Amino acid sequence: METSIIVLIVMTCVGLVFGFVLAFANKKFAMEVNPLIEIVEDVLPKGQCGSCGYAGCKAYAEAVVSNPDVPPNLCIPGKDVVAKQVAELTGKAAEETEPRISHVKCKGCSDKATRSYNYEGIQDCVAASLLQGGPKVCSHGCLGFGTCVKNCPFDAMTLGENGLPIIDENKCTGCGKCETVCPKHVIEMLPISSHVTVNCNSKDKGAVVRKACTVGCLGCGLCKRNCPHEAIVIENNLAVVNHSICAEKCDNPTCIAKCPTKAIQSLVGDVKPVVEAAKQEIAANTENKTNAENKDKPEN
Incomplete structure (x- = not known):
């Protein structure tokens, strides 16, 4: 009994000593936070x-x-x-940046894309991609298990019934979190001024793509040849749009009508509310800044 009391007293004293030492160190070496x-x-x-x-x-x-x-x-x-x-x-200068929006470069839903096997494992894109690249024949397409949806910090994504993510343009902030977690790199961040986009991520040749998906890009080059502004190039069997040139020069995207699989589609209708909101926001900020500057000017 006496031994237990002595041990308790010693432990209490040790605790007090260490407590005073830590308190002193905290005060001595504390850094002021701005x-x-x-x-x-x-x-x-x-x-x-x-x-x-x-x-x-x-x-x-x-x-x-x-x-x-x-x-x-x-x-x-x-x-x-x-x-x-x-x-x-x-006290710094902030350059204006164009808002971005998330876009899924794949339209290979359950009735468009062919599957190589039935996956019954963990419902996660990263986990599914570890098994032979995933259940789709196309090794570049969206796997549809919603890893991007679960990781969106602004609840701007939901998983559609067709197995593809749906983006709420009014909630999407363009943060790019969904882009970083996608194991297939299917998601890209587009400037809201974009007119068209390629809804495919496959780097395979046209014959392979045709067997795997009915809406994939064949890399045929029809879009490139019919773009009068040279805003489209073919890289690794995939059409790539230069959105800066497209937004600046094109008001009639003929590439959409020429694409045999409709892999190229317009974005104007999808992001119009976001574009208008961004324009109003920029206009309001400019007006407020002008009013503030006029207010600070001395009266004659």
Whole structure:
């Protein structure tokens, strides 16, 4: 009994000594935190998507406040509104960036794409891709198990009945989280000014694609030959659109009508609400900035 009491007293004393040592060390070596970091963090959308290149909003807030070389417009989900607020808080200049939107480069749904076997494992694209590349004959297509949907921090994606992700253009912030988690690299981030896109990700030759999917790109080059602005090239048997040239010069995408499998489709109708909202947002920001500048001008 006495031994137990002695042990208890010794352990208590040791705990107190270590407690005082830690308290002293904490006070002695404590680093002051710039209060501006928390203010900037509160401005950010808190999606923790990592699109800025940092491990979460807190890390980006610390970097943009502490490092003069870190620009204030790296928060893609926050768009120009957040960029301007961060710029004002940090005393930096924020260049306007065009909003992006997520796009799935595959239309090979259950009735369009051929399957090589029935998969009954873990319902996850990464897990399914480890088994012979997945159950689809096309080794480049969307596997349809919703890994992108589960990882979207803004609930902007759902899995359709046809096994392909559906993107809510009004919720999508263009953060790119879905793009990074897709094992097949089927998802891309497009500028909202894009007119057309290729709904295929296959790098196989046309004969192989035709057997695997009825809506895949054959790499035939008809779209390229019929584009008067040279905005389309064929790379690795796949049509690739230069969206900058397409948005700037093309108002009548003839490539859509020429594509034999309809792998090229228009994006104008899909993202029109987002484009209009972005334009209104930029116009409002410009007007507010002009009003603020006029207010600060001294009266004659």
